[in-house]
Amino acid sequence: MSRLPRLRSSSPDRPGLALGPHITTRAGPSMASGSMTTTNSLKRKAQENIGADLQPRKLAAIAEGGINQPLRPSKVAPNGNVNRLGKGPPPLTKPRAPALSSSTTTGPRRITRATSAPPKTAPVRPPARPTSRTTARPTAANDDRFDAIQQQISSIEAARAADAARLDAELAQERAKRSDLQASHEALSRELTNAKSQELAQRKELFIASDELNSLRQRHEREISELQADLRKKDRELRELNEDLRMYQGDLERERETVKGLKATIAQQATAQLSLTAQIGAMQAEKAAFQAEYDRTVGTKADLGIQLERAQKRIVELEHEAREGETVRRKLHNMVQELKGNIRVFCRVRPVLRSDILSDRLVSSTSSGQITDGTGSPDPEEEAHLRENAMALIAFPDKLDHKEIVVHASSESATGQERKDEWQFAFDKVFEPHSTQAEVFEEISQLAQSCTDGYNVCVFAYGQTGSGKSFTMEGGNSETTAGMIPRAVEQVFRVADELKTKGWQYKMEGQFLEIYNETINDLLGKGEFDKKKHEIKHDPKTGRTTVTDVNVVSLSSPSQVRTLLSLAQSRRTVAATLMNERSSRSHSVFTLRIRGENALTGETCEGSLNLVDLAGSERLEKSGAASDKDRLKETQSINKSLSALGDVIAALGEKGEGKSDKHIPYRNSKLTYLLQNSLSGNSKTLMVLNLSPLATHLNESLCSLRFATKVNNTSIGTAKKQTKQA
Numbered sequence: 001m002s003r004l005p006r007l008r009s010s011s012p013d014r015p016g017l018a019l020g021p022h023i024t025t026r027a028g029p030s031m032a033s034g035s036m037t038t039t040n041s042l043k044r045k046a047q048e049n050i051g052a053d054l055q056p057r058k059l060a061a062i063a064e065g066g067i068n069q070p071l072r073p074s075k076v077a078p079n080g081n082v083n084r085l086g087k088g089p090p091p092l093t094k095p096r097a098p099a100l101s102s103s104t105t106t107g108p109r110r111i112t113r114a115t116s117a118p119p120k121t122a123p124v125r126p127p128a129r130p131t132s133r134t135t136a137r138p139t140a141a142n143d144d145r146f147d148a149i150q151q152q153i154s155s156i157e158a159a160r161a162a163d164a165a166r167l168d169a170e171l172a173q174e175r176a177k178r179s180d181l182q183a184s185h186e187a188l189s190r191e192l193t194n195a196k197s198q199e200l201a202q203r204k205e206l207f208i209a210s211d212e213l214n215s216l217r218q219r220h221e222r223e224i225s226e227l228q229a230d231l232r233k234k235d236r237e238l239r240e241l242n243e244d245l246r247m248y249q250g251d252l253e254r255e256r257e258t259v260k261g262l263k264a265t266i267a268q269q270a271t272a273q274l275s276l277t278a279q280i281g282a283m284q285a286e287k288a289a290f291q292a293e294y295d296r297t298v299g300t301k302a303d304l305g306i307q308l309e310r311a312q313k314r315i316v317e318l319e320h321e322a323r324e325g326e327t328v329r330r331k332l333h334n335m336v337q338e339l340k341g342n343i344r345v346f347c348r349v350r351p352v353l354r355s356d357i358l359s360d361r362l363v364s365s366t367s368s369g370q371i372t373d374g375t376g377s378p379d380p381e382e383e384a385h386l387r388e389n390a391m392a393l394i395a396f397p398d399k400l401d402h403k404e405i406v407v408h409a410s411s412e413s414a415t416g417q418e419r420k421d422e423w424q425f426a427f428d429k430v431f432e433p434h435s436t437q438a439e440v441f442e443e444i445s446q447l448a449q450s451c452t453d454g455y456n457v458c459v460f461a462y463g464q465t466g467s468g469k470s471f472t473m474e475g476g477n478s479e480t481t482a483g484m485i486p487r488a489v490e491q492v493f494r495v496a497d498e499l500k501t502k503g504w505q506y507k508m509e510g511q512f513l514e515i516y517n518e519t520i521n522d523l524l525g526k527g528e529f530d531k532k533k534h535e536i537k538h539d540p541k542t543g544r545t546t547v548t549d550v551n552v553v554s555l556s557s558p559s560q561v562r563t564l565l566s567l568a569q570s571r572r573t574v575a576a577t578l579m580n581e582r583s584s585r586s587h588s589v590f591t592l593r594i595r596g597e598n599a600l601t602g603e604t605c606e607g608s609l610n611l612v613d614l615a616g617s618e619r620l621e622k623s624g625a626a627s628d629k630d631r632l633k634e635t636q637s638i639n640k641s642l643s644a645l646g647d648v649i650a651a652l653g654e655k656g657e658g659k660s661d662k663h664i665p666y667r668n669s670k671l672t673y674l675l676q677n678s679l680s681g682n683s684k685t686l687m688v689l690n691l692s693p694l695a696t697h698l699n700e701s702l703c704s705l706r707f708a709t710k711v712n713n714t715s716i717g718t719a720k721k722q723t724k725q726a
């Protein structure tokens with residue numbers, strides 16, 4: 001009951017009757033807009049309304065319980081609207097109170113039954129009035145009893161009247177209450193009706209809203225699933241885009257690097273361009289200068305052309321003159337050679353070698369019983385001293401022409417007196433120990449040149465073992481130590497090249513032979529040892545000497561000749577003797593044949609250059625070969641061929657002195673027979689006498705000097721040119 005005033009008071013405040021349709025009409029479009037916010041507010045409102053509906057329900061329940069009257073359901077208009085006031089259900093019929101008979105008019109006996117009176121089945125009837133039938137039989141007991149009953153009835157009626165009064169009062173109260181209740185019931189019913197209609201309206205709205213909500217939810221779910229699908233798709237796309245982005249970022253980095261490099265290159269190029277521009281400017285200036293120069297040159301070109309024509313004519317004339325001059329030069333050159341004598345002798349003394357001193361020192365130390373340091377190396381002072389001691393007394397008095405050599409020796413005579421000897425020798429040239437290979441060749445070079453003029457030239461080195469023959473003829477590997485053979489070959493090639501301008505074309509070929517124990521070996525042969533038998537043949541018509549079965553190599557360059565020399569060197573028979581640890585025990589003969597043709601003059605010429613390295617000329621007992629059978633044979637054949645050479649030269653000398661029928665014993669040795677054409681009067685011959693400077697070799701040196709003097713004193717006639725005129 002305590003809620004009632006609140007309910008009553010709330011109904012006028014609540015515009016719930018008008019709110020339902022208001023919400024419905026307003027919610028529709030707003031929900032139709034699909035806004036989630038609107039949907040939520042609708043839900044909230046619906047819940048509020050539902051909450052508000054609870055109160056009328058409670059009231060109805062109270063009304064039912066309290067008044068025992070069923071609530072009629074509110075009617076819903078066909079259009080769905082709840083009936084409003086005036087159109088709603090008929091007002092609750094006021095329960096009609098039973099017509100109370102007025103106790104005042106009917107008296108206490110007619111007690112009107114209230115609704116709460118006892119049931120009709122047991123009505124309290126007033127005691128019947130005594131009738132005539134009963135009065136006939138009354139007694140005193142009955143009268144008493146009747147009185148008692150009467151009293152009882154009176155008391156009952158009094159009680160009843162009291163009860164009735166009380167009941168009336170209570171009834172009045174009840175009626176008052178009832179009217180209050182009816183009033184409140186009506187109010188509540190109205191409110192209930194309103195509330196129900198509101199509820200219905202709200203429910204409907206709720207249904208509509210719920211439908212809309214469902215449809216919205218479905219749409220929303222659809223939209224969500226679409227959005228999720230979209231989102232997934234977007235995610236995928238995003239991932240792909242991220243991948244692409246990473247890829248592009250990598251590309252971008254690379255591109256940046258490239259751009260950086262390109263920028264650096266551009267900067268360089270810009271710098272280079274600047275310098276190039278500057279250069280171009282300078283070059284353009286130069287070009288302008290050159291153009292001016294060119295213009296000037298063009299102006300003078302015509303003059304120069306005329307001058308050139310004149311100069312060419314002059315060149316032709318001068319060439320002709322030069323050719324004539326060359327012919328004259330050759331004639332004069334040969335006249336000089338003839339004046340010098342066709343067989344000439346050079347003498348060369350080699351320096352004291354370190355090995356000479358050391359071997360001497362070793363011998364002297366051992367003989368004196370001194371102990372050497374084991375290495376045999378002296379200090380520089382001692383070396384100089386030893387060098388002086390080792391040397392023979394050889395003097396070179398002719399400091400101007402270098403043609404004399406004087407040998408001194410002191411010995412003890414049989415009487416014990418000191419005897420001093422002196423031997424003087426003169427040759428075409430004497431070379432002192434310090435002379436170089438170039439200085440020696442300077443004197444020989446003219447002979448080498450004679451080959452290209454068509455002469456046979458023979459240069460042979462004579463001397464004892466270790467005197468420097470091989471060094472003079474072949475020399476060392478360096479340019480300064482190169483010997484006569486490589487220098488002569490180079491000279492011939494150089495002259496041949498120079499003569500090309502004068503119309504000469506030359507062909508050259510070479511052979512390299514060795515005469516060992518009177519046997520010819522081809523040093524350019526294929527095998528390690530040459531086992532072929534070679535024969536020497538002379539052609540009297542051409543004056544050409546050939547050896548059968550030997551390799552004749554066509555030569556095109558001096559370097560090729562050097563290769564041949566080293567090949568030959570490795571094949572030479574070398575045997576150790578006491579005199580020279582690398583002693584050559586054979587004669588070697590290198591022959592360079594030259595054939596020339598002059599296309600301008602029609603001349604032809606043919607010459608040969610024989611460069612002979614003779615074997616050592618030492619005597620038997622000195623060489624120590626006497627104890628060795630093979631060495632003995634070697635030395636005998638060497639000496640035989642050398643004495644045959646001396647005999648040939650002597651015979652040639654005699655022949656030159658007028659004994660025209662003098663037999664020349666060329667055939668006495670393979671060496672003289674091979675060199676026949678180079679030793680005869682037709683050729684130019686040079687003997688290089690190599691001498692050892694050592695005192696211990698003095699006797700051998702004197703022998704060699706005497707032999708060389710004999711040769712030097714020999715005139716072998718006038719050399720003849722091997723030329724033909726076409």
Ligand SMILES: Nc1ncnc2c1ncn2[C@@H]1O[C@H](COP(=O)(O)OP(=O)(O)OP(=O)(O)O)[C@@H](O)[C@H]1O
Pocket residue numbers: 349350351353433463464465466467468469470471472580582583584585614615616690
């Ligand atoms: N003019 C020189 N200057 C320097 N060293 C020389 C000279 N002459 C010769 N020799 C040296 O003397 C040594 C002997 O010389 P080489 O072998 O030429 O003598 P050889 O007479 O040819 O001997 P063999 O008859 O045994 O062949 C070599 O070591 C050589 O280098």
